[in-house]
Amino acid sequence: MPDTTIEALFETMRSYAAEHHVPIMEEHGIEELLELLQQQQPQRLLELGTAIGYSALRIAKALPDASIDTIERDEERHSKALGFIQESGLEGRVQAICADALELDIAKLTPFYDAVFIDAAKGQYERFFKKYESLLSPGGIIYCDNMSMHGMVEQPIKEVPRRKRTMIRNIRAFRETMDGHPGFDCELLPVGDGLLVCRKK
Numbered sequence: 001m002p003d004t005t006i007e008a009l010f011e012t013m014r015s016y017a018a019e020h021h022v023p024i025m026e027e028h029g030i031e032e033l034l035e036l037l038q039q040q041q042p043q044r045l046l047e048l049g050t051a052i053g054y055s056a057l058r059i060a061k062a063l064p065d066a067s068i069d070t071i072e073r074d075e076e077r078h079s080k081a082l083g084f085i086q087e088s089g090l091e092g093r094v095q096a097i098c099a100d101a102l103e104l105d106i107a108k109l110t111p112f113y114d115a116v117f118i119d120a121a122k123g124q125y126e127r128f129f130k131k132y133e134s135l136l137s138p139g140g141i142i143y144c145d146n147m148s149m150h151g152m153v154e155q156p157i158k159e160v161p162r163r164k165r166t167m168i169r170n171i172r173a174f175r176e177t178m179d180g181h182p183g184f185d186c187e188l189l190p191v192g193d194g195l196l197v198c199r200k201k
Ligand SMILES: C[S@@+](CC[C@H](N)C(=O)[O-])C[C@H]1O[C@@H](n2cnc3c(N)ncnc32)[C@H](O)[C@@H]1O
Pocket: 023, 024, 025, 048, 049, 050, 051, 052, 053, 054, 055, 056, 071, 072, 073, 074, 077, 099, 100, 101, 102, 119, 120, 121
């Protein structure tokens, strides 16, 4: 697909997301993630949290040699993603799977991935990480988005809205786990909404 056409498709996807209240990565955050991925040059990438396929397709376009598996539990979003992937002409390199990533039998996925991008339920990152780290190749990188949650992770907990406290506590606990993780070198980058980058030793 010519560059101008795929850019038009991305614009359509952004409009669809805005209109239907689908959370997708904002422009600055995705640009920075793409830059990091272009430095790393993963051949195989796994994404948790497809939504409508926006970040998966942006990644596929930025990394012309990579293949991407992406998991979404919401059937309507998954089906919309399939349509956009088909339209992009990148369906040979982007495989969308409809499943709850916490319930999926990982034996159904082909190891190993050079990169895993976690952009799903924010309070469950530790569970995603523990489940999927075994699929990561040595030297591979796990990228975790929204590690600041608009600054709430750094705020005193009593200033965080009550309904968000469990999620914020979980993100804090996850960040602490990763800080001292013996198997990974981690760095929290002030990228987008806080991007935690963890390289497997
Ligand atoms: C922030 S959106 C993903 C945005 C997408 N990565 C993008 O930027 O284009 C998070 C998505 O994760 C999905 N999700 C949340 N928990 C999940 C789970 N356990 N398994 C699969 N998908 C999940 C949600 O339904 C939602 O569509």
